[in-house]
Amino acid sequence: NRLIMLIRDFLSEGNSHISKARHIFADSFASLLQAQARKISVYDSNACYTLCDFLEEAFGILVRYEQHNSERHAVLDWPFWLTVCRAMTSSENTATEIKLYSFLYSIWATLVLDEQRKKSLCLDFLLEPAFFESRFNHWCPMVRSYYMRLICWRVARYDGEPSEVEV
Numbered sequence: 001n002r003l004i005m006l007i008r009d010f011l012s013e014g015n016s017h018i019s020k021a022r023h024i025f026a027d028s029f030a031s032l033l034q035a036q037a038r039k040i041s042v043y044d045s046n047a048c049y050t051l052c053d054f055l056e057e058a059f060g061i062l063v064r065y066e067q068h069n070s071e072r073h074a075v076l077d078w079p080f081w082l083t084v085c086r087a088m089t090s091s092e093n094t095a096t097e098i099k100l101y102s103f104l105y106s107i108w109a110t111l112v113l114d115e116q117r118k119k120s121l122c123l124d125f126l127l128e129p130a131f132f133e134s135r136f137n138h139w140c141p142m143v144r145s146y147y148m149r150l151i152c153w154r155v156a157r158y159d160g161e162p163s164e165v166e167v
Contacts, residue, residue, distance in 0.1 A: 004057045011065040019069075026065055026075045033058065034077060037084055042091040049095070052103040055081075063110050078117050082125055089131070094140045101146035108154040115164065122155055 010025050033055075040047045062075050088100045104111070104126075112118040125131065135147040 008061050030075045042087050045093045045095045049099045052099050059110050094143050097143045098146050101150045105150050
C-alpha cells in the first residue's frame with residue numbers, strides 16, 4: 001500500500017513542476033516492476049496472485065501518467081506484460097488463471113486505451129484459436145466461467161462506435 005501511495009503521489013499532476021524527476025521515477029519503477037515479475041515462478045500461485053493485485057493498482061497510475069505526460073512518454077512495456085499473462089496461463093494452476101482473468105476484467109479499460117494493445121491482447125492472446133478452444137472448453141468450470149465472462153463482457157462488448165481494430 002505504501003508503494004502504491006508513493007507512485008500515486010510522485011506521479012500526480014500536482015508534481016508536474018518536477019517533470020524530469022517524475023520521468024526518471026516512472027521509468028525506474030517500471031523497470032523494477034519488470035525485474036520483480038521476472039523473478040516470480042508461474043507455479044507460485046500466491047506470488048502471481050499478489051502480482052496481479054499490485055499491477056491492478058500500479059497500471060492505472062502509470063497509464064494515467066503516460067496519458068497526461070506532455071511528452072507522451074511510454075513507461076510500460078506492454079509486450080512484456082502480455083507475455084507475463086500468457087506465462088501465468090501456462091502454469092495450469094486454476095487459482096492463478098482465475099486471478100489473471102479477474103485482473104484482466106478489472107483493468108480492461110486501462111488495457112484497451114491503445115488500439116494496438118487491444119488488438120494484441122485480443123487476437124494474439126485471448127482469441128488465439130488454440131488458446132480460445134483450450135479455455136472455452138477448460139476442464140475446470142471456474143476457469144471456464146471466468147474466461148467466458150471476460151470474453152463476453154469485455155472483449156465482445158459493444159459500447160458505441162466500433163474502432164478500426166474492432167471492424
